[in-house]
Amino acid sequence: MRQYFQKMSPIGRELRENEREQGKANAIEISKVEKDVAEALEKRKMAGLPAEKLHKRGEKTAWERIELLVDPGTFVPLNSLYDPEFNQEGSTGVVTGLGKISGRYGVIIASNNKVLAGAWIPGQREHVFRAQDIAERLNIPLVWVLNCSGVKLTEQEKVYAGRRSGGRTFFRHAELEQEGIQVICGMYGTNPAGGGYHAISPSVIFAHEKANMAVGGGGIVSGMSPKGGFDLEGAETLIEATRKFKQVPPGGTQIHHDVTGFMREVFDTEEGVLEAVRKYMAGMPMYEPSVFRVAEPAEPVYPAEDLNLIVPFEQKRTYSIEQVLARVFDGSEHMEYRPDYAPEVYCGLAKIDGFLVGVIANKQGFLGKGYPHYAENQYLGIGGKLYREGLIKMNELVMFCGRDRIPMIWVQDTSGIDVGDTAEKAELLGLGQSLIYSIESSELPMMCLVLRKGTAAAHYIMGGPQANRNNAFTIGVPTTEIYVMHGETAAAAAFSRRLVKEKDADNSLEPVIDKMNALAQQYYDQSRPTYCAKAGLVDEVVSLTQIRDYFIAFARSCYQNPRSICPQHLMLTPRSIKG
DSSP: OHHHHTSOEEOOOOOOHHHHHHHHHHHHHHHHHHHHHHHHHHHHHHOSSOHHHHHHTTOOOHHHHHHHHSOTTOOEEESTTOOTTOOTTSSOSEEEEEEEETTEEEEEEEEOTTTGGGOBOTTHHHHHHHHHHHHHHHTOOEEEEEOOOOBOGGGGGGTSSSTTSTTHHHHHHHHHHHTTOOEEEEEOSEEETHHHHHHHSSSEEEEETTOEEESSOHHHHHTSOOOSSOOHHHHHHHHHHHHHHHHSOSSBHHHHTTTSOOSSEEESSHHHHHHHHHHHHTTSOOOOHHHHOSSOOOOOSSOGGGHHHHSOSSTTOOOOHHHHHTTTSGGGEEEESSTTSOTTEEEEEEEETTEEEEEEEEOOSBOOTTOSGGGTTSSOOBTTEEOHHHHHHHHHHHHHHHHHTOOEEEEEEEOEEOOSHHHHHTTHHHHHHHHHHHHHHHTOOEEEEEEEEEEHHHHHHTTOTTSOSOEEEEEEOTTOEEESSOHHHHHHHHHHHHHHHHHHTTOOSHHHHHHHHHHHHHHHHTTSHHHHHHHTSSSEEOOGGGHHHHHHHHHHHHTTSOSSOOOGGGOSHHHHHHO
């Protein structure tokens, strides 16, 4: 298949000098958002105890442990700002990401021991679910760097009970193990109650000598026999018991290594625990990259820094998606699928780090006279919106990639799907759901980049995390906006009838206009990249120059240990493209 993959068609071109000059103001706007995101990340990292205080105790922070664990330069953070409950702690209590350990990718969850000693706090369960889902979708190990002090008892109702409670994470561990996905634990600190099940539910446990895991911690054990209330005598008893269990918490290594054998090995240094995890990861299943690479890895011809000049911060400005992809694809090469059909979407194959991926992206600008054809010149089509042909074309590429077992990347900048009776007659509602069906049927791992707009149902059906089980993760960038519709459109939809009513009653329109402007501003504020990351609308906000790093991590993970394969010489997608 060398004739298909070794040398693909070129995509993109160098920027002209006037384009660079015009893009400088755009780059400044992007840098402002990058600064906001960086400040939010630093605030998150500084939450809780100072690192120096942990160091005096002989502990490292979650970030320091991750740095020691992963192969240098391979960690890509995910959900760094995720905080759906907007906790007073400014954290969910865990740090997650995708990284290579002993040459193999794994999904990493590290307890943030700076915040309540890594306790369960609101939002943590969903944060953990996300990491578990990534491991399942990519079929790679899940690695815990555990240091969990149990549940934040004053907010237990937001953590403990319910169908999607913290306890569901242990069930998910069992599910992963039944699918052959290892859950590996390097354990530190006291891990009582929920922390104890965090500790016992992985496939293998490596522990620090001061680590514990137990059904209940010292505080629970010492408070087991209240009189229905507390008095002075009870308080003194509690003090005595607490002192005892603080000295020797239940479930230490002398129990769970020496007696039960639950802990595989125990180490007297933090580094020893992490090195044991690294050694264990070296035994995890992995294909040699050469098995699936279709060509040697190659950097794009054009620099990634150009993206800050190309992708408009102003959402109404157009640009060339080919110019964006040229700065991400290996060698700035591609194979475009049906380029003369459905001008609103780009569909094609490309190489990322030498691995083959399918790519679908929105195109921008006017789409030409007479398009969409079903509109019969009632209106003109514009890029970013989806029409009948685009939905059919995307369905086709998904089906081809599913057949050939080619992972897919979605690049969104969409204002939605065409609406109105004309669009309904053209079956757009059914074709959108058909795309969801095709994605689900493909059983492919997918990732999504919301390059600018992720709007309405188009955001769902174009590989968004809401509408399928295939999405491993979604990333945003400084130009990302996600909303059901533009704020001004939402305000018009919400208040148009009220305007008519007030006008007919000869009342002032100003109060309604004020509410409309307030709603439009709310939509804007709640669609900013940092908000999207905190609310979990994206899994990470990265700079435009980091897009390729995440594409590479995704591609390498997909091809590390795929559940099913299609031999390269039996693939139909490249043959269909070439004809």
